[in-house]
Amino acid sequence: MTARALISVPKTAMRGEIVEIRAMTAHPMETGYRTGLNGTNIPRNIIRRFACTYDGEEVFSADLFPAISANPFIAFTLIATTSGTIEFVWTDDDGKTQTASADITVT
């Protein structure tokens, strides 16, 4: 599957403002509990961890579990403190990572 991620970060914010961040990535989130056509188990493949760094510092992270839907959508808020890059990393069971980033200008 091609790496795909949709993120929403405001381009500008006032210092101290609370901003909403949204991040969604394409992932099957295969639970490991399903069986394939020939009765064999479909191996588990889920995103284990999502992390967001703001100007190099980790500000939000989440552990994900098999009950979470495919293409997980995560929304949270940050306090805008300084201009910089907000980076997102999703890591799955296979150790593959998907990354995305956006810049925010704080005035």
Next chain:
Amino acid sequence: MRILCGVAAIFVVLTCHIAAADGIEDEDRRSGFDFMAPETRALQSDDTSNPGMLWVLQGEQLWQQAEGQAEIACSGCHGDASRTMHGVAARYPAYDEATGRPIDLAGRINSCRATRQRAEPLAPESDALLALTTYVAHQSRGMRVMPAADPRLAPFRENGRRLFQSRIGQLDLSCASCHDDNWGKRLGGAPIPQAHPNGYPLYRLEWQAVGSLQRRLRNCMIGVRAEPFAFGAPELVDLELYLTERGSGLPIETPAVRP
């Protein structure tokens, strides 16, 4: 006298039923969007929360990727999709000169791959084919469904209408039994929509993925316990063709979200 009135009433009910069986009046035509819960509508309306946009994003990448022995990308001939593909989905399925049959958007993409790019066709319901179809259809979002006026399509559209109204499967139901005669009511707790094609390919929460109109048609056929037509079967394209006429005038929502 009472018996006579009763007979008259049954006759009136029957004639109304027959009248209703031939599609939905223009002023009653409603997109599946209108039947959804507010939360699901919100999911579709915001591009940053609409999971279908992930397929649009992938389609945009594939559009620019050179493929096949011809080493040419879609953009190599068609250029900027937002300009060249604008309005294409609104008039598909269209008449295909090569086969003398209607062809849907996914079919056109695969035929373009075969003849222009000289590449292997993409498998039905594969991520790549869905992504390209969604990307192309997305360029017509907000436009009205405008079925192709080609007179050569008429017999195929008529066949689609016949299929839509034919009872099939162990449950002996036609598409029209639910979507013409009983839309707006509920089936097992879920609202019965009018079955319009204006949001396809769409993200269905049940599928947790984007799927085509053909997948949806096959789902319904399995639901009434009939043997579904294979992906790409001419019958399914005829049905798609009839559905675009039946849903003409509705705005294209691709990628829509449905429960």
